[in-house]
């Protein structure tokens with residue numbers, strides 16, 4: 001089957017065109033496609049399927065690298081929109097995309113893509129637990145944070161600690177009662193006067209990623225709240241690049257680069273129980 005590789009600030013995806021809605025993507029297939037050594041390598045899969053919502057032509061079927069399904073992916077929908085335009089599947093540059101979290105309006109520019117991410121809902125205060133690499137073995141550090149619903153669940157922690165020094169090789173601990181379906185955890189520095197911050201994320205279902213669109217929205221909302229503000233445009237620097245988050249009354253926007261980098265053919269082998277074997281038939285230069 002055809003695939004396209006793309007990324008938004010290095011949060012990368014395998015796109016699978018499925019115009020006839022015939023692909024049966026089980027968790028094992030997604031894990032195999034996303035595997036960084038045995039597969040194509042990605043943080044997630046975006047199946048490009050016909051929308052059942054009359055408000056959109058296309059539905060973004062998002063899967064995390066571990067094969068789990070998530071409601072929304074902010075970088076993913078930007079890369080998805082770039083693909084729809086470059087593949088000629090949308091004639092305009094502004095349109096809606098259907099997601100499990102609802103319709104999302106996108107504007108596809110030459111370099112950047114903006115998506116209206118809808119409201120980011122602040123929930124309870126909570127804590128993230130991170131193992132300390134500096135202290136004695138087994139020592140941990142607790143970070144206060146707030147739950148933020150961006151269509152998917154987030155725990156956003158504003159901290160004066162050096163976010164670049166955190167060990168995010170393992171999932172931060174969280175309160176399972178507050179996040180029964182798991183959670184994406186963000187760590188961000190307090191906003192500067194110019195509303196800028198540095199952010200890292202450990203994603204539900206994918207581990208630490210270079211950037212997370214919904215996570216930067218959740219972080220921006222938490223950062224503004226910690227600065228005593230409800231609205232503003234926040235510049236979020238992630239390890240994978242810079243994203244702009246607009247927080248207004250009742251809605252949020254996410255703007256940043258979205259790039260397609262390759263396309264090719266991939267065969268899925270094996271069975272649902274056995275690990276999938278791969279035949280990478282061809283990898284064509286630049287899409």
Ligand SMILES: N[C@H](CCC[C@H](N)C(=O)O)C(=O)O
Pocket residue numbers: 011043044064069070071072073074075076152153184203204205206211212213214215
């Ligand atoms: N791991 C997330 C989905 C992908 C989010 C991220 N890649 C983004 O750009 O929003 C979750 O399980 O809710």
